Amino acid sequence: MYEKREVTARVEKQDSLTEDIRELILETPLAEDAMPGQFVNLYCGDGARLLPRPISVCDVFSGRMKLVYRVVGAGTAELAALKAGDTVRMVGNLGNGYDPRTAFGKDVLVVGGGLGVPPMYYLSRLLHMLGLRGGAESPATLTMVLGYRDEASTFMKLAFTGFGRVVFASDDGSIGMKGTVVDAIRAENISCDVIYACGPLPMLRAVASYAREKSTDEKNIKCYVSLEERMACGIGACLGCVTKTTQPDEHSRVNNARICVEGPVFDAEMIAW
Ligand SMILES: Cc1cc2nc3c(=O)[nH]c(=O)nc-3n(C[C@H](O)[C@H](O)[C@H](O)COP(=O)(O)OP(=O)(O)OC[C@H]3O[C@@H](n4cnc5c(N)ncnc54)[C@H](O)[C@@H]3O)c2cc1C
Ligand code: FES
Structure with missing residues (x-):
């Protein structure tokens, strides 16, 4: 490293x-x-x-x-x-990035919304490559749900083909199903053990809430979200990017985390939504 x-x-x-x-x-x-x-x-x-x-x-x-x-x-x-x-x-x-080890042996759901789609490409490609290797260090299945405003604002639409199952959603239904990414996950009845998501804050909040709702005593669905909030220095010095957390942070000892250093990827349960 x-x-x-x-x-x-x-x-x-x-x-x-x-x-x-x-x-x-x-x-x-x-x-x-x-x-x-x-x-x-x-x-x-x-x-x-x-x-x-x-x-x-x-x-x-x-x-x-x-x-x-x-x-x-x-x-x-x-x-x-x-x-x-x-x-x-x-x-x-x-930033920290996603930890691919959290996908080993799991049914993985990757969710990207709007400008949250590009970072999910590299993650999906890496998970797909791990899947091809097989063995313990491989995801069990990979499903990607990509959300856009409408067909005209779509980009990287075909890029994910071949990595696994791809489901689209759009606000007006011009590409994929009409509705949010969570509407599409529900409609397609997509089962998963771990979710990785990047996109606008309301989408991340909805995905995190979906993971909580579907978690049971037997199966806890882990959800990791990437918070791409506004930043200033980007290197941990200005505290311009802090988000409220449910646990005290090791750096500040208060319920705050700097998105640019401790994030941008967080366990959704760590975020005080
Ligand atoms: C960790 C991280 C990763 C990012 N990754 C991407 C990416 O892969 N692709 C991409 O297109 N953008 C990404 N962004 C957002 C990108 O950094 C901003 O759009 C960019 O800095 C705007 O600069 P500007 O000078 O063009 O616009 P500005 O003049 O600074 O702002 C113009 C408009 O953009 C809005 N804006 C500015 N920053 C953000 C932001 N962070 N999120 C949402 N709206 C913003 C402002 O509110 C304003 O309306 C990311 C942001 C972060 C923090
Ligand atoms: S942007 Fe300065 S601390 Fe994160």
Whole structure:
């Protein structure tokens, strides 16, 4: 395991997936050791925007890191202007990421909503690869439920094909079933032992509540959520990203956790929803 470090990455290419979603491929040594659920901080060239922009690792391959992001403001607009051959300063790999050991021998449900879909790609690919190896260090089954606003805002729709069963949900029913990801999980009667989720906070709250509702004395469904809240420093120094927790945190001894260091992935039972 490497320490987090600052590097200069080279842009290999950048493509548009939808009107406002971009896929950026960076040649970076951070690709060597990034884990699913971790993120990187990208520094904008414009001195007026000193705060780094956190983006989750979508995938890594052959010294490359793939990032998928929505252009929402000045920082991401600047990222969107990067072209092949440009360089970008980045710090990573940040945060804890998902622990694949929690999937061993389990029926796994991966849930991604909107911009929570990209980090679930790397996680699903890794779990699929572990599944191919077989044996004790392999998930029993893998189901992915992906939620979007509508067909037009869909991206990475086909990317998950081949990893396991894929179920879609959308607000207007233009792709998959009409409703939320939890509506789709209920409608498809998807059975699971462990859930990994990333997406908007209301979705994460609903998924965590579903896991609690379906847990019994015989079967406790573990649920791990990635909280992609707003961040400032991204390295644990400013306390700008704390979330209330049900247990005192080792760092502060109060019921708080820094999402950028102790997270972004948490056992849902640790979060004071
Ligand atoms: C750990 C982590 C991982 C992330 N991963 C991704 C990712 O993989 N893909 C992706 O597209 N985005 C991701 N984000 C969100 C991304 O960091 C922000 O969209 C980005 O920093 C906005 O910068 P900006 O300068 O373009 O926009 P700003 O000018 O800072 O903001 C423009 C608009 O975006 C909204 N916004 C800013 N930050 C966030 C945020 N964190 N969440 C939701 N809305 C925000 C603001 O409220 C505002 O309306 C992640 C955030 C975190 C904390
Ligand atoms: S963003 Fe500064 S402590 Fe997390």
